[in-house]
Amino acid sequence: MPENIALGKSLPRVDAMEKITGKATYASDVYLPGMLMCKLLTSTESHARIVRLDVSQAEALPGVRAVITGKDYPDVRFGSGALKDRRIMATDEVFYIGEPVAAVAADDEITAREAVELIEVEYQPLPVVVDPLQAIRDDAVPVHEDLESFEGYGFAGGGNNCTLLDADRGDVVQAFKDADHTFEETYQSQPINQGFLEPMACVAELEPNGRLTVWASTQGPYQVRAQLALVLDIPVSRIKVIAMELGGGFGAKLRLALEAFPAMLAMKSGRPVKLINTREEAFTLNGPRLETNIRLKTGVMNDGRIVAREAYSIFDVGAYLGAGPNSGVGHALGPYRIPNFKLRSYGVYTNKIYVGSYRASGVADMTFAVESHMDSVAHQLGIDPFEFRSINAVEEGDISVSGARLPKNGLRETMQALKERLGLPKIMGEDRGVGIALGEWRSGSGPSTASISVNDDGTISMLTGSVDISGSDTSMAQIAAETLGITLDQVVVPKRDTDMAPFTGPSGGSRIVYSQGKAVQLAAEDARDKLMALASDRLGVPPAALVCEKGKIYVQDNTPQQVTLAQLASMSLTSPQGPIVGTASLSSMPYAPVFNAQAAEVLVDRETGRVKVTRFVQAQDVGVAINPMSVIGQLEGGAVQGIGRALSEELQIDPETGRVLNPSLATYLMPLAVDMPEIETILINVPTDDGPFGARAVAEPPGFGPPAAIANAIYDAIGVRIKELPFTAERVLAAIKGQEPKAGFIDIEALLGGESPQE
């Protein structure tokens, strides 16, 4: 076996130098001549009709160049998917506190802010509903009166229901009758913010030729382009989106965010316009995750086999379906073989900030419920929780909820590795406990393209349309390098925009290395085949006898007979086929699940309720780690986000008005270095058949397990099960004192007025 050149090596990132020297350019670092600064006026009402909106004083303020309101935009609604329920700026009605109502562009930020304060708005309040468990009722106050007129609305569920996801198999009713034991529990996840360090930012400029250039902080430049074209009612070809360095997104920056405001102001003023969100706006303007209530029912036989599962999930979408529908319901079985199931997930409107995406939206909430419930059931049955999971774990050939056949995977190896690292069961001592959780994700798919051109010095330029997140450019460059037998420093990775790069799906859902990386591998193979053909002509031997390695192509049995890639690149300029460019396009990739297993050890202070994670271990089947340092970095980062979700992070929402009460990093508590245990990470390598060099997705699963693993560890420590996130000292102390949690039993049938409407 020849030694790898780039694959599997912990090489520094291709963008390391510009980032470490402060030279990397993020959207907020763009300064253009004559650039104006934009500020937004947002709604102070939870739900109200706009009776009067007067911008004349703002317009009259010296230094103000343009003011826009919702009426400046074409009368269109857009959405995150099929359901088009949202206007980019309020017109006659506002639906949550923080909804954009007007925007100003002025010579400087302070003038823009002053102008915003001069805008007069008169609201006529309308009825408000904030609690999703109230909003789902048939007799609830409607958030959107005209819901049924929305394009893409296909669910007549009554109340404020806007989406339903369902899945059924077998005979659930009979299976529960036949089960030896039945267990039923309700869990609740909390609203959380994505916590990206770089606030949303954008600069927009109208070019002399009438095209719009947008410097964006985005994971999905083509999504921004498409949605911007929709809300401005102009062709996509009139918009160029330049994806700047991305300072964290985690799902929050997948779609159109604030770009339409500076864009419209730039069109109106004729000047470049910049908008940078404040940190407060990062909490109040941009869709977070909202609360999900999950009820699980499980039928089990005496030998520990699960025979039936029923799951109801009520998913708060806020004022608009900014992301969704809630994919978590597909994970309501967990990585377990359950022959009979009935799964339902309802999305419900409320008067609060619209829901967005965040690192495997919905699945993390569902994993908290399922993996806590598994532990609870195991304890009630008197079976070891690890053993209970082992009895029920899926195997190759099982059929997933969506009907796909489970391919070769590393679930068993992952579980075993975790068990071995944790060591033999030990007495943890008073107030100490250990808990585990399993997780599952599918490697993300979707349209992917790549183009690789061979430069005349023998280096290559790798062009993709995707935005780098968490080192994906480096991993893709390693894939290209390995395929062509060159070193990583021979790969040029240009910054790109939607004009120059081929279309690709957004950087999200753990799809880049698996799907986009596959396109890179295929494009590199295409380039290699072309180089081989040319070398074959030159050397007079068939391509099959040639090897492409170390910057040259040589005859396998006669290495001195060789030609360098640089020579081939020069030759190609006058060859019949012309310059060498490898390309590849694909629209989807085969189902390739990713499994992980995580464990937390905790110390619970019974006096204060404080929970400290003293050890955290995780194992994940990554297929093949293209860049182990990058893979481990993502797994560590994901685990810490999950620990934050478990222990401290909570977007506090006022139950009366839906207002976000803690829109700052001082009050929204993300993990700090001082809070974190060392994260022990084990990579399991069960290669996929189709991913590049066998790679699987990486980044989503590590965030799934921490809430359940920590909940299970708390139970192990003090015998108290906490079913609501996060496990703050107050909540843990209340549970220790035996106080009833807020998330009691949810009577789904009563909420929905009888059986669920689709039956």
Place this chain on the structure above:
Amino acid sequence: MKKPLRLTVNGETRDFPVEPYYSLLDALRDELHLTGTKKGCDEGDCGACTVLMDGVPVTSCLVLAHSAHDTQVRTIEGLAGEGLADSRGLHPVQQAFVTYGGLQCGFCTPGLVMSAVGLLQDNPDPSLDDVKYAIGGNLCRCTGYSKVIESIMAAAQEMRNNNG
């Protein structure tokens, strides 16, 4: 109205007019276009704007520009090329972040690096806890901190070796 301000930034003395309400961060970014220093919150909570002012790490968003008059300010742009640099001119802390994967999205990185440089100036042989507390005011959402801490410990070792 703008008033004259004198700062010595990365060794170069600069005289320029700045609005009285400007923070040191805004002066660096908007007036000097030193955009390596990042604005993550503008409220002193995230640490992305950390610079060294007369050798001490400060969150530059909480320092009024004019209160920094006549001080020495060091930013991420001024680190490379000084002293113990490697062939590419990086400071050992920068080099360690590159080698050990201490950066991902890079937005918190300049602040983290400046906090680390500030720490190692005063404490060349820090414990793990010393490092954790020195970066206790720097939020990072990508890395989970493990590789950041590893990078800073490695940089400390490297700097001790070079000085030894």
